[in-house]
Amino acid sequence: LADGRQSEAAIRVWRGAARLLRQHGFACVGELTLASGRRADLAALGPKGDVWIVEVKSSLADFRADSKWPDYRLHCDRLYFATHAEVPLDVFPQEAGLILSDGFSAEILRAAPEHRMAAATRKAVTLRFAQAAANRLHDALDPQARGEV
Amino acid sequence: LADGRQSEAAIRVWRGAARLLRQHGFACVGELTLASGRRADLAALGPKGDVWIVEVKSSLADFRADSKWPDYRLHCDRLYFATHAEVPLDVFPQEAGLILSDGFSAEILRAAPEHRMAAATRKAVTLRFAQAAANRLHDALDPQARGEV
Numbered sequence: 419l420a421d422g423r424q425s426e427a428a429i430r431v432w433r434g435a436a437r438l439l440r441q442h443g444f445a446c447v448g449e450l451t452l453a454s455g456r457r458a459d460l461a462a463l464g465p466k467g468d469v470w471i472v473e474v475k476s477s478l479a480d481f482r483a484d485s486k487w488p489d490y491r492l493h494c495d496r497l498y499f500a501t502h503a504e505v506p507l508d509v510f511p512q513e514a515g516l517i518l519s520d521g522f523s524a525e526i527l528r529a530a531p532e533h534r535m536a537a538a539t540r541k542a543v544t545l546r547f548a549q550a551a552a553n554r555l556h557d558a559l560d561p562q563a564r565g566e567v
Numbered sequence: 568l569a570d571g572r573q574s575e576a577a578i579r580v581w582r583g584a585a586r587l588l589r590q591h592g593f594a595c596v597g598e599l600t601l602a603s604g605r606r607a608d609l610a611a612l613g614p615k616g617d618v619w620i621v622e623v624k625s626s627l628a629d630f631r632a633d634s635k636w637p638d639y640r641l642h643c644d645r646l647y648f649a650t651h652a653e654v655p656l657d658v659f660p661q662e663a664g665l666i667l668s669d670g671f672s673a674e675i676l677r678a679a680p681e682h683r684m685a686a687a688t689r690k691a692v693t694l695r696f697a698q699a700a701a702n703r704l705h706d707a708l709d710p711q712a713r714g715e716v
Contacts, residue, residue, distance in 0.1 A: 433709055440712050445701035448708075463701065467694050541690075545616050548697035552594035552612065555704045559597075560582055563589050 427476035427502065432460055434519030435472050435500040438526070444470065447551045452493045453542060456486065460500070461547055469535065469543050472498045472517060478505055487514070493543055496530035576625035576651065581609055583668030584621050584649040587675070593619065596700045601642045602691060605635065609649070610696055618684065618692050621647045621666060627654055636663070642692055645679035 424432070436446040444462035451457050460472040471494040475481040481499070491497050491514075498515035501507070507527065510516050515530025535543065556563045573581070585595040593611035600606050609621040620643040624630040630648070640646050640663075647664035650656070656676065659665050664679025684692065705712045 433712075436705060436709065437712050440702070440705065445698040446705050446712075447701045463694070463697050465698075467690065541616065544693060544697060545612070548612050548693060548700060549594040549614075551697060551700035551704050552596045553589070555700050555707070556585060556589065556595050558704070558707060560585065563582075563586050563595075 424474075425476055428459075428474050428480075430521030431474045431476055431500050431502050431519045434521050434524035435474070435498075435517050436460060436462075437522070438517065438519070438524040439470070439472070444468075445551070447547055447554075450547060450550055452490075452546070454489060454493070456489060458490060458493070461494070461543075463544065463547055467540065467544065468496070469494045469540065469547070470496045470498060470530070472500045473514075475499055475501045475505060475510075478509060481505070481509055487511075491533055493535070493539070495534055495540075496532055498526075498530050500524065573623075574625055577608075577623050577629075579670035580623045580625055580649050580651050580668045583670050583673035584623070584647075584666050585609060585611075586671070587666065587668075587673040588619070588621070593617075594700070596696055596703075599696060599699055601639075601695070603638060603642070605638060607639060607642070610643070610692075612693065612696055616689065616693065617645070618643045618689065618696070619645045619647060619679070621649045622663075624648055624650045624654060624659075627658060630654070630658055636660075640682055642684070642688070644683055644689075645681055647675075647679050649673065 439462045443465040446462045450461040458471045459474040462470040471490045498517050499510045500517040516528040518527050588611045592614040595611045598606050599610040607620045608623040611619040620639045647666050648659045649666040665677040666673050667676050
């Protein structure tokens, strides 16, 4: 979100999906780099430490270009796609959940199956999430925090 | 930081201390509410998941008003005080570490002893840290994320 590379449509899908997750007690971070080097569009950390990853697909082409989505399952407990009403919903795989966002709010159309991470993986993903969120917030509050002082 | 309640001196101590911790690979969050209900001035999460708490003392009176500091040790692996050069350094207890901040950078004058948290406590503190950081960042990006959508 807000790093200048996403389309307006993707930003809107993200916003609605993140508001929905937040209402369910999940804290959300965009563009989280995973241990594999791949970046999750939206990572969400639940009240009990559950990790959900949401991949934002703003067009059919956007979905079709992504052959790597099963890999995301290794880094979360549930995997969702999020899209908007102009994308045909039947292309999205049953093996993942599906969130429909209108840019302001969103709804879960299909719950994602759960595939619990091992404790060590969970710890690593949670640490990654925490550090990314805190460092971005810190950079916003103190732009000189990142570099050499 | 930046919630309007801290003095300018406290903000400067915080800023220098957080820059120092960041240089050591720690992600920093201000005003983290702990399980006890008490708030840590600065919580820092290290590259391996170590949690440090830094209590900012901007004056002698500020330090003397705080009789509860040993409680913070229950929620971290190391506890530091951070202050600036106009506060007499010999008032700070040997049982905690000491950071001297000039507002731009800082140095560790005394390393804090380590008192490792139990795994369950560490998990809870890390989750708290992650959610606080992500939610604040999310609120900054989308002011409507917090409330009812």
